[in-house]
Structures are given as C-alpha cells and as structure tokens.
Amino acid sequence: MEIKLELLPPEKRGRVPAHKNLPFGRIFTDHMFYMFYREGDGWQDACIKPYGSLCLDPAAVVFHYSQTIFEGLKAYYGVDDRIRLFRPERNMARMNRSAWRMCMPQIDETFVLKALKKLVDIEKEWIPREKGSALYIRPLMMGTETFLGVKPSSEYVFLIILSPVGAYYREGFNPVKIYVTDKYVRAAPGGVGDVKTGGNYAASLMASEEAKKLGYTQVLWLDAIERRYVEEVGTMNIFFYFEDELATPALTGTILPGITRESVIQMARDWGLRVTERRIPIEEVLEGAESGRLKECFGTGTAAVISPVGCLAYKGKEYVINEGKTGPLARRLFEELTGIQYGEKPDPYGWVQFVP
Numbered sequence: 001m002e003i004k005l006e007l008l009p010p011e012k013r014g015r016v017p018a019h020k021n022l023p024f025g026r027i028f029t030d031h032m033f034y035m036f037y038r039e040g041d042g043w044q045d046a047c048i049k050p051y052g053s054l055c056l057d058p059a060a061v062v063f064h065y066s067q068t069i070f071e072g073l074k075a076y077y078g079v080d081d082r083i084r085l086f087r088p089e090r091n092m093a094r095m096n097r098s099a100w101r102m103c104m105p106q107i108d109e110t111f112v113l114k115a116l117k118k119l120v121d122i123e124k125e126w127i128p129r130e131k132g133s134a135l136y137i138r139p140l141m142m143g144t145e146t147f148l149g150v151k152p153s154s155e156y157v158f159l160i161i162l163s164p165v166g167a168y169y170r171e172g173f174n175p176v177k178i179y180v181t182d183k184y185v186r187a188a189p190g191g192v193g194d195v196k197t198g199g200n201y202a203a204s205l206m207a208s209e210e211a212k213k214l215g216y217t218q219v220l221w222l223d224a225i226e227r228r229y230v231e232e233v234g235t236m237n238i239f240f241y242f243e244d245e246l247a248t249p250a251l252t253g254t255i256l257p258g259i260t261r262e263s264v265i266q267m268a269r270d271w272g273l274r275v276t277e278r279r280i281p282i283e284e285v286l287e288g289a290e291s292g293r294l295k296e297c298f299g300t301g302t303a304a305v306i307s308p309v310g311c312l313a314y315k316g317k318e319y320v321i322n323e324g325k326t327g328p329l330a331r332r333l334f335e336e337l338t339g340i341q342y343g344e345k346p347d348p349y350g351w352v353q354f355v356p
C-alpha cells in the first residue's frame with residue numbers, strides 16, 4: 001500500500017514551542033497518519049494529512065462498546081542529533097495482540113512502522129531537544145461501523161498522532177507515594193487487563209481519583225480474586241528489589257506486558273541480578289519495607305521510564321521504602337535506559353531504530 005501525502009505548505013507548519021514546561025499530551029503536531037479498514041476490502045486510504053477532527057456517526061461502535069486499542073512510544077533527539085525510537089517493533093506486535101483480543105483486524109506491522117517513521121520524519125521540527133523531553137507517539141484503532149448491536153465492527157479507523165512532551169523529572173528523580181487499594185480492582189483473570197484498550201483506563205479512574213484526594217500520586221492494584229497479590233502501579237509495571245532478588249509480577253493475563261518491564265528484566269539479568277517473575281503477596285512487600293529486606297520499589301513505563309516508590313499506604317498505615325529516597329538500582333536502570341534512548345550510551349541489545 002502506498003502512503004498518500006497531503007502536507008501543509010511550509011508557511012503553515014508549526015514547530016515545538018520554545019518553553020521547557022511542555023504539558024503532557026496537550027499539544028499536537030501538524031499532521032497525522034490515517035488509514036481505513038472495511039471488511040472484505042482490507043486496509044485502504046493510507047495517508048499522512050493535516051491533524052484534525054474525525055467525523056464519526058453518533059452510532060459508531062467505539063462510542064458505545066469501546067472497541068478501541070492504542071499504543072504509546074516516543075521519538076528522542078539524541079546527543080548526536082539523530083532521531084531514535086526505542087523498540088518500536090515491540091509496540092507494533094503488542095498492538096496486533098491487542099487487536100486480536102478485541103476482535104479487530106490485524107495491521108501490517110512493517111508497513112505501519114514505516115508509516116510511523118515517515119510521519120515522525122515529516123514532523124521532526126516538533127521533537128523537543130532538551131534531555132528527557134521527547135515526541136510522544138500514539139497509534140490508535142477504533143471500530144467505526146454505524147450499528148447499535150454488540151458485535152465486532154466491520155469498519156475501523158487507524159491513526160497515529162504525535163505530541164511533544166517535556167521531561168518527566170523536571171524537579172528531580174524523586175520517589176512517589178502510592179495508595180494500595182483493596183476496594184477496587186483493575187482486571188480479572190480471563191478479562192482484558194493485558195490489553196491496551198480504552199475501557200481499562202476508564203475503569204481505573206475512580207481509584208486513582210480517590211488516591212489523589214488522599215494525597216497519593218497513584219494506586220497500587222492487587223489481584224481481583226484474593227486482593228492479595230501485587231499487579232501494577234497506576235499505568236506502570238512494578239518491581240521490588242528484595243535483598244538478593246529483583247521481583248516483578250508474572251504476566252498471567254491481568255497485567256500489561258510493558259516493553260520497559262521487558263527491557264529492565266533483561267538488563268538486570270545481564271548485570272548479574274537474580275530476576276524473578278512471580279506472585280508477590282502485599283504482606284511480603286510491607287514486611288520487607290519494615291524490616292529493610294525490601295531495598296527498593298519502582299514502577300516502569302514509557303512515560304516515566306523508571307518511577308521510584310518511596311512510600312506505600314495500606315489499610316490506613318504508611319510503609320516507607322529506603323527512607324523515602326531513590327535507590328541506586330532505580331537510578332542505574334534510569335541512566336542506562338535513557339542513555340540508550342538519547343544515544344549517550346552504546347545500544348548492546350539493538351533496541352534503537354533510527355528515523356529516517
């Protein structure tokens with residue numbers, strides 16, 4: 001399939017705002033990638049065109065039954081002035097897995113990655129250059145058939161939009177306070193907790209709003225059945241560094257298989273750490289915080305890369321981890337990953353892809 005280009009003339013194009021405090025996900029670039037799917041015909045009309053509103057029927061499937069999926073990755077300006085993507089092929093593969101689970105059509109991963117690189121290249125004036133800042137890339141797909149019945153849509157729109165984002169750690173790489181909820185659950189076995197689909201995030205809002213009202217940054221989710229085993233923190237995967245072990249919840253279908261998680265596991269193993277993917281009871285974590293056996297706790301995800309956790313609140317009691325300070329392992333992982341992403345460090349795993 002060819003990608004049609006409908007580009008704005010140079011005088012109508014913008015660039016990344018000069019100020020450093022770019023808000024997350026509020027500014028969008030000049031163009032977006034669009035393609036359309038119809039059952040029987042497949043994907044068609046691939047184009048890069050001016051960013052703008054969609055015109056959808058109020059009866060479109062996505063508005064009623066949330067047949068929608070998305071991805072999130074970033075383009076980074078390296079210290080050598082080259083533009084890097086971090087393991088984008090993993091995002092493409094995950095998107096297809098999400099599409100499969102939500103009864104949506106598969107995308108051609110190679111073609112879409114090519115389109116993504118083309119779009120980023122066209123919009124390169126929008127990539128901020130300050131270390132830590134990046135161009136956030138949001139691919140998404142939704143069912144658009146006009147029909148009020150519950151069945152898979154026969155039509156889909158696929159888009160890629162771009163948003164310049166500032167450095168996540170502007171005020172320093174500081175730990176956050178997390179609220180452990182035993183009232184709400186994020187996902188149950190057999191459900192869609194391991195899929196980046198809209199409904200999961202709508203369902204999580206109440207818990208995170210309540211946590212914020214109590215003064216916490218995010219929620220730590222426990223499993224749906226026993227409300228005992230740790231799952232995720234907000235929209236990040238979570239790691240616990242016990243004395244001789246780096247532990248993270250196993251991928252059992254209720255947590256999102258993060259690409260940052262996968263990368264952290266591989267690096268930590270190569271550094272000689274014992275990394276386990278297993279069930280982690282919340283008591284083990286809290287006792288570890290009290291006894292000092294738990295040395296560090298941190299979340300992982302594309303937005304923050306590594307997010308140190310300094311305090312967990314559970315059943316009215318606060319448990320401080322590592323005196324509320326960022327630990328050396330979290331710092332080393334952060335430095336190593338961002339070093340690779342910004343081209344300051346070698347890329348021994350071949351994780352980086354360049355644009356163009």
Ligand SMILES: *Cc1c(COP(=O)(O)O)cnc(C)c1O
Nearest residue numbers: 235236237256258259260301302
């Ligand atoms: C996207 C996401 C993550 C992190 O995935 P990365 O690929 O590392 O960005 C973790 N948990 C949830 C719920 C997510 O949506």
